[in-house]
Amino acid sequence: MTTTRLTADQLLTTVRRAKNKTLAVPPLLKKYALEKSELDAIIKTIRSWGYKLRYTSKLIKLLSTPDALIDTEIRYGLKSRLIGQKLHSYQTVKSTNTIAANLAEQGEAEGTIVTSEQQTKGKGRLGRSWESPPQTGIYLSIILRPTFKPEQAPGIAIMTALALAETAVKFTDGRVQIKWPNDLLIEKKKAAGILTELHADNNKINYIIVGVGINVNQTASDFPDSLKKNATSFRRINKRKLNRVELLQAFLCQFEKLYFKYKKTGQLSSLSKIRSYSSLIGKPVELQNGNIKINGIAKDIDPTGALIVQFPDGTMQPIRSGEVTVVKNNNK
């Protein structure tokens, strides 16, 4: 007779689903033809992941789960159909975007995600770095393989920002805004950033890596002085720590909903929502592209994700990239 071996992951799922999160040990040993010492080793593994268990010769009771970005924790209760169904979770990497790009090069499937508890060379937009202290934030990259044209890819950044905003409002009472093209603001400070990287050949998308960094449980001292003024975290706003796994799972589902719609048409379908979260629309703005600075008024965001700016001569132009800041009126 062959018996299935019980893995730590399976035991964890079984105890999570059990009544009162409690399992009787003797029937478990019998079912899996396990020696007690083998079960001891499995329990040791589960404890090493940060789960608290009561474990006697009679029962196993799950007491608490860790707020850790590990496979088993992210997967349990994740309701998405595609995004995150395959996942690679790390403790420390240079950059999850780099890992995801390498995996995509090797043919990894659409929807696969890469997470890490820490990044030592987290990448930000425009060649900047992304502060990624351990066990505090969410550092995530998503592999996409859409069939639309490369010129339809830029809207994915603002679509991701909308998914972040719609998730954030469920986790904070602070004012949530999107700063075009890819920052999430809470109470006017940056709480998350998005770095999308497009890999295309011969007018065909091979893959897109959507990198998302969310400041969740950082305290003020986790930010370097240069960021203290303009960066925030959910914890700083809510004045309490949040469960990162719940936030991540909610974001993945929201992202998937918007991405499934975007995939069909290759453009944004929730413009009214994006407009309502925008921190720029209706404001005088300064655009910086390299060394060039231009002033105008941010008027709208179009279905490709471009920011529509009206210039002093009255012309309207779609702006597709660059740094945009609201110009403060000192007379008010």
Ligand code: BTN
């Ligand atoms: C920005 O606002 O400048 C974009 C920041 C993007 C940071 C995330 S963290 C996960 C992923 N891996 C990276 O190296 N960068 C992105």
